[in-house]
Each structure stands twice: as structure tokens, then as C-alpha cells.
Amino acid sequence: MTEVAPPLHAAGDPRRFSFAGAHRDAVYTAIHRRRDVRLFRDEPVDDAILARLLAAGHGAPSVGFMQPWTFMVVRSAETKARVKDLYLRERQAAACFFDEPRRSQYLGLKLEGICEAPVNICVTCDPTRAGNQVLGRNSQPETDVYSTCLAVQNIWLAARAEGLGVGWVSILKLGELRDILAIPPHVVPVAYLCVGWPVDLPPRPMLQDSGWRERLALRSVIRGERFDSQGDLPDEVLSQVEAEVAGWSDDRLI
Amino acid sequence: MTEVAPPLHAAGDPRRFSFAGAHRDAVYTAIHRRRDVRLFRDEPVDDAILARLLAAGHGAPSVGFMQPWTFMVVRSAETKARVKDLYLRERQAAACFFDEPRRSQYLGLKLEGICEAPVNICVTCDPTRAGNQVLGRNSQPETDVYSTCLAVQNIWLAARAEGLGVGWVSILKLGELRDILAIPPHVVPVAYLCVGWPVDLPPRPMLQDSGWRERLALRSVIRGERFDSQGDLPDEVLSQVEAEVAGWSDDRLI
DSSP: OOOOOOOOSOTTOTTTTOOOHHHHHHHHHHHHSOOBOOOBOSOOOOHHHHHHHHHHHHTSOOGGGOOOEEEEEEOOHHHHHHHHHHHHHHHHHHHTTSOTTHHHHHHHSOOOOTTTSSEEEEEEEOTTTTOSOOTTOSSOTTHHHHHHHHHHHHHHHHHHHHTOEEEEOOOSOHHHHHHHHTOOTTSEEEEEEEEEOBSOOOSSOHHHHTTSOOOOOGGGGEEOSSTTSBOOSOHHHHHHHHHHHHHHTSGGGO | OOOOOOOOSOTTOTTTTOOOHHHHHHHHHHHHSOOBOOOBOSOOOOHHHHHHHHHHHHTSOOGGGOOOEEEEEEOOHHHHHHHHHHHHHHHHHHHTTSOTTHHHHHHHSOOOOTTTSSEEEEEEEOTTTTOSOOTTOSSOTTHHHHHHHHHHHHHHHHHHHHTOEEEEOOOSOHHHHHHHHTOOTTSEEEEEEEEEOBSOOOSSOHHHHTTSOOOOOGGGGEEOSSTTSBOOSOHHHHHHHHHHHHHHTSGGGO
16 A cells, blocks of 8 residues: 655644645545445446455444444345335335425435446444443443444445445335345344446535535534534634535546 | 546546545545544644534435534533533443453543543434435434434544544433533434544554454455355455555554
């Protein structure tokens, strides 16, 4: 592997673990240019790249270092077709809860690429992985599933750096998905991911571009130490960062 | 912002969104050199850096693009002291479930840096953020909380690129935490993070170095498309990637 960044700061400098500018920006580019991808090309994904994605997932933080995740690699057309059928039923069921014109808009959206993506990954969580008593899980039992979500985001960002697209399909009934993949009752299917070479990686989320829902202002998701209080970050700083993020969403950056 | 990577591949090449080598490695370095930090220096964190971390969180994927997260910035010594007191009680309570010598080992571990970290961030999820009907949440209601976890990992990796440390404190009773931070009943506190300049960023997790628990082999967390089946990734590929990851955990890389 190449050396990423020479030391920028002296040993005693608090910033001594910071990445050099371009390398820091690479991380932000992965974060801000990542998309939920539903259109895939049919070229295969190399084993070495797939292994790097799974190793990135395995490198996630976990409560009590329990590493509760299992990554199930789905490749067969038959299994993908069964999952796709499950998606189609659930999509239709979910449509019942939307009123027109939202319902037609929902049914017109491309929300998965299960069969087109060369690889699907079902990311599961085994709450028994480290026994009953897990350090840090006593008061928040759900932290094992949370840890598994952190692994999903590692995979997603690693995929972005590799130029791969990832799409998370949540329009699936979990009981039926367990049956298709023979997942034991005590294991939680957390995420079903489609992975492959993307047809495109547009600057904005498809649900934003299609008018489904707007990006919220950064200011609106920041608070102070009481939930009803404003945060103390100055507006000009937040505006500056929002402008930077818009820059990262520019085609010049890839 | 600097340009991250010139195009490596022609427009028709499936790999055309991939980062150049050193930039890809920067993302992997953030992933594999990220640690759960509990020892912080007392230098403050610039507003601009903090804003970039929160913007990274806000850039996470979310089910139906609902963006359910709110980032509460906690800075006052008084509030941090109340959270620390909550931690100390819960730590003692959780210790009751470990037998010796595990109990003494648990009580001897430094598991938080609440008061030392200049900034704490409570990351919460508001399930009502996008109304009752959220695209993609019909069959998996927990995906709003999952989305919030993805935001946590974005913050964690952005912090790593900035040279900052993050520690997730899960040894807290959520009811009491709600009271301290005046979080409304319908909002879920997902993660309580300590953020600041790290005293150190060791190559391996503290719970690994202290002998609490081992890193699992990559092979052991990969399966095929049935949970009881082996994955088809060749052992030599997995070994190669594990060696690469060990390289990323080397001090040469930062």
C-alpha cells in the first residue's frame, strides 16, 4: 500500500493524527459523493475488491468489541430472483399507504437493483456472538444492531472509494428474507445491499432530484445541549461548510 | 477544496468512479485506523472542524431520504458532569453481571472521556421527521434508527481524517439521559459521542490489547447465500486482504 500522508505536525501537536489536505478531502468525497445506487452495469466485481469491502465492514467499531456481524454473499440468479419477488410484493403492499399522486410517484421510482447487481450482501447481526454479557450492552441492548449498521456504512464508503455502487433495499419483509437465506431465528438481518459497478453516481440523491423530499438545512439538524435549544455554531461557519459540501458534490472531484 | 483524483478510466470503463490509489487508501486508512478514543487532550475543537463533522453526519444515507438525525452539541462542564455521573452508576450496575476476574478487569478499563473531551455529541433519531409514511420504512420500522447509525459512522470517519478522536459511550441509561438533555419522549437517543484531540490512536482496539476479546478472522464473518454455507471467496484472497489491513494499522501510514 502507498503511504497516505507524511506527518504534518510535531509529536506534541494535537493535530498530529490529521490527514494531509488531499487525503482528508478523499474521505469527505467518499462521504458526500456516496449515493444509493439502483442502476448497475453487468461487469463482475473482483474477489479482491469484494474482500476489501467486507474487511472494511469487519473493521467497524462494535460494542464490547463483539463484532456481531456476518456478511452473506448472494450471487445466484435464482436467489436474487426470489428476493426480487419479495421486494415486488412489499412494494405493492407499501403503496397502499400512500395517497395519489404520491402513490404513482412511489411506484414509478426505481428502488432496487437486486438482479442487475452482480453481488448482493445481506448484513446480519448475531446478538449471541460474544455471550450474554457484552461490555457496554447492558443498558442499551440494541447497540449490537447499531454496531452492525456502522459496518454497513464502512462497506458503503469503501465501495465509493473503489468506484462501486451500493444500494440498500429495505422494502423487504424480514421473515420471508430469513426463509430465503436460511437465517436462524436468533440472527437479525440488518441490511440487504446490492453491490456493483454503477451506471451513474449523480451529485444528489435520486429522492431529492425526483422531488420526493428536500435536503434539510444543516442548521436545522443541529441543537445545543437541550433538545429545544439552538446550537452555538455560528451561521457563517455552517454556511461555509454547506458550500464546501456542495463543492464535494461537483463532478470536478471524481 | 483541492481536486481529489483525476479521472483514471475512460467514460465507458466500469471503474470510472474509482478513486486514485492514494486517495482510495486514505479512505481505507480512516476506516482501519479509526479507534474508540477515551483519552483526550484539553485543546478545543474549532467550530469549522466540528461543523464539517456534523455535515458528514448529515450526508449519511437515510431511508426515504428522511434525514431523521439531530446532532446535540454538549459543551458545558455541568452537563458533562451529570452524564458522567450517569455513566458511573451504570458502570457499577453492569459490573454486577460479570464474575471475577472479568469484573475487576471491567472496572479497571477506561471506557469514556466525557468530561475530558471538549465536545460531546448526542446523536438522536426523530421517527416523525418525515411524517408517518416514509418510503422504505413500511416493512422495517427500525430503518430510521439504522440511518442514524450510518450518520454516526460518517462523523467517526470524518473525525479520523481530521485527526480527532471519537468515543461512543453506551454505558448510559437512556431514560436518565433524556432527562439531562431534555430529549422529548418520541425522539430516540442513539449515540453519545465524546469528541476531541486524542492522546493516542493505537493500532489496535483497547479491548483487543487489554485481552478482553480477540479480533475475529475475516473468514469467520463471511458466509454464502445460506447462513450455514461457506462463502466462495478464496482463502488466499482473504489472507491477502487481512495482511493489507494489518499494514493500514501501521504507524507509517499516518
